[in-house]
Amino acid sequence: MVSVVQNVAIDCSDAYELARFWSEVTGSPLHPDAERGDQEIPVMLPEGPLLYFNQVPEPKTVKNRIHLCLRPTTSREEEVERLLHLGATLVADRRQPDGTGWAVLADPEGNEFCVLRGESDHAAMPS
Numbered sequence: 001m002v003s004v005v006q007n008v009a010i011d012c013s014d015a016y017e018l019a020r021f022w023s024e025v026t027g028s029p030l031h032p033d034a035e036r037g038d039q040e041i042p043v044m045l046p047e048g049p050l051l052y053f054n055q056v057p058e059p060k061t062v063k064n065r066i067h068l069c070l071r072p073t074t075s076r077e078e079e080v081e082r083l084l085h086l087g088a089t090l091v092a093d094r095r096q097p098d099g100t101g102w103a104v105l106a107d108p109e110g111n112e113f114c115v116l117r118g119e120s121d122h123a124a125m126p127s
Contacts, residue, residue, distance in 0.1 A: 007042065007052035008068070012109050015041045015055040021108055022051050024086050025070070060110045067111070069102075072118035076103065080115050 012018040016034065019041040023030050026045060034041045043051040072079035076095070080103045084090065091112055092104040099121060102114045 005049045007050040009052045009054055010111060011054050011056045011058075011060070012111075013055065013057075013059065014109075015039060015053040018107065018109055019043055019051070019053040021087060022053070025083060025088075025107075026051070064112045068113040069116055070113060071116045075118045075120045076115055079118060080105070083115065 010018070010022075015038060016036045019030055019034065023043050026043060028043050028045050028051075031042045031044060039055040041053045043053070045051060070079070074082075080090070083105055087108045088105040090103065091106050095101040095103055099117070102116050104112055104114055106112050
């Protein structure tokens with residue numbers, strides 16, 4: 001027997017606004033019944049588990065023990081710029097001069113996530 005991951009739950013202070021941010025990040029829609037003020041809102045990813053935003057009263061206080069790693073369809077640099085424009089902040093820059101590495105960003109509520117090299121970055125790397 002095994003378990004299947006149903007969703008990735010993310011605690012937040014405003015489920016609707018944070019779900020909207022991640023909807024823009026992933027290009028995936030909010031659940032069709034989602035409304036401002038809802039305490040729980042899923043983002044409907046095309047494959048795999050849902051991103052499930054749960055509104056909670058307490059604020060985030062420490063570094064995430066689990067986080068999302070994003071692989072963009074464009075370059076890592078283009079995606080980092082797009083996400084910063086959407087409201088993310090740069091937390092740590094782990095990008096290396098040879099093109100390897102990643103960038104650590106935080107969503108508008110401070111949840112950390114990584115942006116890995118994109119498909120075009122891999123294609124541009126010498127073998």
